[in-house]
Every structure is written in C-alpha cells, then in structure tokens.
Amino acid sequence: MEIMIVRFFIFLVGFGLSVAGGVTLILELNLIIIGHSLVDYFVYISQTPELYLFASGIIVVWFSVYWPRF
Numbered sequence: 001m002e003i004m005i006v007r008f009f010i011f012l013v014g015f016g017l018s019v020a021g022g023v024t025l026i027l028e029l030n031l032i033i034i035g036h037s038l039v040d041y042f043v044y045i046s047q048t049p050e051l052y053l054f055a056s057g058i059i060v061v062w063f064s065v066y067w068p069r070f
Helices: 002-027 038-045 049-066
Strands: none
Touching: 002 049
C-alpha cells in the first residue's frame, strides 16, 4: 500500500513539472505572432530551462506509471 502512495506522489511531482514547463512553452508561442519564425522559436526554447522541466516531468511520469512493481 505504501508503495502505491510513493508512486502517486512521484506521479504528481512529474505532472507538476510537465505542466509548469508545458504552459510556459505554450505561452512563448507568442514569439511567432510578433514575427519570429518557427525555427527561431525552437532555437529559443532549446536554451530555456522550461524545456528541461517539461522533458523531466514527462520522464518522471513515465517512470511512475511503467516502472515494474515490487
């Protein structure tokens, strides 16, 4: 039972990281509206920590769901 609580907590942490990063990445899509190209957007987001938040959140969620049970 306590393993499921730990897995759920890890899932929530990963979900929070991915939401924090993903929302910011979506908000930064406004750069395209003001005249930047899609390539400029991808170059810009590859240099921001929000991309790493989003990617690490997705990885943590994946591990919390698919990691083998004990």
